[in-house]
Amino acid sequence: MxxxxxxxxxxxxxxxxxxxxxxxxxxxxxxxxxxxxxxxxxxxxxxxxxxxxxxxxxxxxxxxxxHNDKPFYEIDSVEGTPKLVNNILFAVQLVTLLIAVFPLAIGGIGILNIMLVSVVERVPEIGLRQAVDANPFQIRIQFLVEAVVISLIGSMLGLAFGLTAATFLGDILSQKMASQFDAAWPSAFNPQSIFSGPMMGMLVGITFGFLPANQAARIAPIDAIRNK
Known part of the structure; x- marks a missing residue:
């Protein structure tokens, strides 16, 4: 047949x-x-x-x-299938969003702590820059750029690790599927993630780096001299 x-x-x-x-x-x-x-x-x-x-x-x-009203059956229709699929997709997207927000918050808090410690340790440097006519805006930009660079490095490392892990797991699943079901499960990724990942990293760096940068810009030269 x-x-x-x-x-x-x-x-x-x-x-x-x-x-x-x-x-x-x-x-x-x-x-x-x-x-x-x-x-x-x-x-x-x-x-x-x-x-x-x-x-x-x-x-x-x-x-x-x-069958005397015995509840042993279930009636499904093609009309209810799209609603079920949409509900499942919404739940998956919500869980994925929560999973993505959690590490971003952890990474942002880490950047915040690093930059706050950096500001405290570099008070003499900040005072020296102010002595050579550096204004608060320039100091603020300097620390914001440093926070963004740290975030970008973390984003690129995470992106590389994610692509490598997805490719590795995709190869393993493809071998399993090919041996049991005569089907393949290749790894796939959205090219937009290559750009959206670093952009999100920049946003995290700016958000969590603003407070340390603002704190560094508000240090008075006399305080820097005292700390020195």
Whole structure:
């Protein structure tokens, strides 16, 4: 027989045989004990897509009447599938966002601590720069640039590690899928992430580096001389 490929759901039509229910009972029996001989699903197609909801209600009424309202069944329709998929995608996106925000916050706090310590240790340097006509704006920009550079280095290292890990895991999963399901699972990444990652790193550096930079710009020359 000629292969037809994918069917409903995740099952292939190549592994199915369609036959009347009476014929199935004749060959396989109607044993309620043996799970493989039970009727586990029934596919129904209305004459028109507009009659989908009406057909679903009629099927539900028929099952309830024949089985005394026992809640042993579940009715799924193609109309509810997009809603389910959208809910799953929304949940995945929300979890992914939370996973992404957490390390960004940790990295930003680390940059904040590093820059605050750097400001305290470089008070004499700040005073010397002010002595040679450096204004607070220039000092603020200097420390902001340093914070952004640290963030960019961390972003590039994280991006390289993520791409390497994704490629490595993709190769392993492809080998497993090829050996068991005759399918591949190659690694893939969005080219926009190459630019969005460093841009997000710059934003984190500016956000968490502003406080130390502002603190450095507000140091008075007389205080710098005293610390020296």
């Amino acid at each position: 000629e292969k037809t490929g994918q069917g409903e759901g995740y099952e292939s039509k190549d592994n199915k045989v369609l036959l009347p229910m009476s014929t199935g009972k004749t060959y396989f029996g109607g044993n309620r004990v043996e799970p493989r001989n039970q009727v586990r699903s029934i596919s129904i197609r209305p004459k028109s897509p507009d009659l989908l909801q009406q057909a679903q209600k009629e099927v539900e009424i028929l099952i309830r009447r024949r």
